[in-house]
Amino acid sequence: MQKNWWKESVVYQIYPRSFFDSNGDGIGDIRGIIKKLDYLKYLGVNVIWLSPVYESPNDDNGYDISNYHKIMDEFGTMDDLVELINEIHARGMKLIMDLVVNHTSDEHEWFQQARKSKDNPYRDYYIWRPGKDGKEPNNWRSNFGGSAWEYDPDTDEYYLHLFSKKQPDLNWENPKLREEIYKMMRWWLDKGIDGFRMDVINFISKVPGLPDGKIKPGETYASGSKFYRNGPRIHEYLQEMHEQVLSKYDVMTVGEMPGVDVEEAKKYTNPERKELNMVFTFEHMSLDSGPYGKWDLKPLMLTDLKENLTKWQKGLNGIGWNSLYWNNHDQPRIVSRFGDDGKYRVESAKMLATCLHMLQGTPYIYQGEEIGMTNIRFDSIEDYRDIETLNLYREKVIVGNEEPEQVMESIYAKSRDNARTPLQWSDNPQAGFTTGEPWIKVNPNYKEINAKQSVEDPNSIYHYYRKLIQLRKQYPIIVYGDYQLLLPEHEQIFAYLRIYQDQKLLVITNFSEDNIPFELPVDVEFSANDLLISNYEMNDNNFNKFILRPYEARVYLV
Known part of the structure; x- marks a missing residue:
């Protein structure tokens, strides 16, 4: 890796x-x-x-x-x-x-220009549509509730806002x-x-035609999310962004x-x-x-x-x-x-x-x-x-x-x-x-x-x-190790292994306020020699069978 x-x-x-x-x-x-x-x-x-x-x-x-x-x-x-x-x-x-x-905001200069007229050069920076049968262009719901469309009386069209009406969506189709x-x-x-x-x-690419969504019973608007999440051109846009910008710098992106x-x-x-x-x-x-x-x-x-x-x-x-x-x-x-x-x-x-x-x-x-x-x-x-x-x-x-x-x-x-x-x-x-x-x-x-x-x-x-941050800097296994879940069906313990080169890490956590018996599965090869961190005072050296206290966490390294 x-x-x-x-x-x-x-x-x-x-x-x-x-x-x-x-x-x-x-x-x-x-x-x-x-x-x-x-x-x-x-x-x-x-x-x-x-x-x-x-x-x-x-x-x-x-x-x-x-x-x-x-x-x-x-x-x-x-x-x-x-x-x-x-x-x-x-x-x-x-x-x-x-x-x-x-x-952007509806107070951004681009949008201020865009709403002046249908032929303004900035009009196509946003997503505008005429109404349909006296109503919004489609039935999408905004992520903040209500319709995802806002009517603009000056130009007799609606603009799309997947969030607040003061947050008009940009038109990424426009180069x-x-x-x-x-x-x-x-x-x-x-x-x-x-x-x-x-x-x-991942909302920046919308499905062409902006089709109607399916309205659930008792609701006024539909979730249009399948038409704008991970849309048809999203990977193309991100690859272009990478080529034009990100590849030229040593940066982190999330x-x-x-x-x-x-x-x-x-x-x-x-x-x-x-x-x-x-x-x-x-x-x-x-x-x-x-x-x-x-x-x-x-x-x-x-x-x-x-x-x-x-x-x-x-x-x-x-x-x-x-x-x-x-x-x-x-x-x-x-x-x-x-x-x-x-x-x-x-x-x-x-x-x-x-x-x-x-x-x-x-x-x-x-x-x-x-x-x-x-x-x-x-x-x-x-x-x-x-x-x-x-x-x-x-x-x-x-x-x-x-x-x-x-x-x-x-x-x-x-x-x-x-x-x-x-x-x-x-x-x-x-x-x-x-x-x-x-x-x-x-x-x-x-x-x-x-x-x-x-x-x-x-x-x-x-x-x-x-201490957790220091351990991550100290042990590459915490960053790069493979992951293996233990006890998948247990309703209170989240335990897993990390494996890297010749090292193993055993992480045991109790997600409850109860005292819970923990036993390492018999098929797991692990012989701890180092307790890296725990959130309680430790009074035993057992890592394979013990009682986990309320919300206890332990990490062992071998």
Whole structure:
């Protein structure tokens, strides 16, 4: 297997609005990130992924970009960003930025021009269609609810928006538009950034004709996803992007790809095809969702999680590359989701980290994960800021007359705002995030859960993450070893082997609050001589037969 720096890296995602506020306006900013770089360097991460800081009206918290070449005033200036790049590089770390090119903001100059007239040169930068029988051009639903089309009275046509109506989709069929994007990417790489995380990049190719989807009973609109996920020209576009831009720099690329399966991911990440380094998959993040999608809650079955992660570990091994994540700005906090954010918060956070970081792939840590931050239960819907959450509440409660308590339970579990509460730096007011009034309320548990306390406590979750990162740098088996699942049918234990050259690694994790007997299967050849890491004090040397304590994790090396 080819060795690469991005395979051996650990990535830390910064959601700038909630990271650290340097000027007291309640909004995290670039200067705030610069001030906290030593905290990240000490943690040991190699790469920082910075969520969007570009100029934006903030309809979707910066994922609606109005100018790719400017920085949002709230976050600082281009000079601040150049300083951030330099300071990151000075500490031996790298920076990747978000590339959001499935859509722009409707306030982007291209769209402002496009809506002026049907023959404007920028018209074809977006996807416009006349109405059909007095209605939208097709029956697709937006990913944020409602129709995926917005009527423009000035030109008597509709434009497509797979997300908010303020996020019109770009028309990648237009070679001029593609060249504009490649030019912009080169501009950023020449500034010194080290790669891109590409937002919903597998949505950029749509099936010609934009056919209607199938409407489920009781719904107004259809999911059009099979007509825009992994569309007919997606590989052609990514190969062109690689040839025009990415091949000219030593960069890391990761594509966010809802609805991608292993076979498609092999194509996207096989280095011989010259597309992307790795993809973000979503399958393991929907295992606690029912048939009606993410808000339809159901308990996680560990056997489903093991089966899914194993499929990806086996499927991409030796062909492409996995990205490993539990958390990001769109997902609830993992310790509240698959762990126990009460009695066993520390143990379960460490266990979940062990399970993920010992897999083959590049691990991603989302801000606050390294101190075990938890989900938030705001008192009122008024305290939420996320457009997807607010749209759901309006659709279900205000329009649909559903019981608010039931809808709020889904929001408590799955709202994107769970990840967006300010990073808890200390037990000072507002968790030390700001001296002002934060843009979104701080989680009240910051007195007990904060970075200051975590850095000072040698047994904290933070120091456990430090050790996991150090082990990855120290042992190539953790990066490059093959994977073999053990006990596939066990409903509480996730155990697996990693195998590399003449070494073996045994990873044993307990996903429950029970004491569970573990016994190494008789057909597994393993004789441990080294306990690499564990989240409990060890009082025995048995690796083949013992009782796993609640949320216990152990890793042995031979």
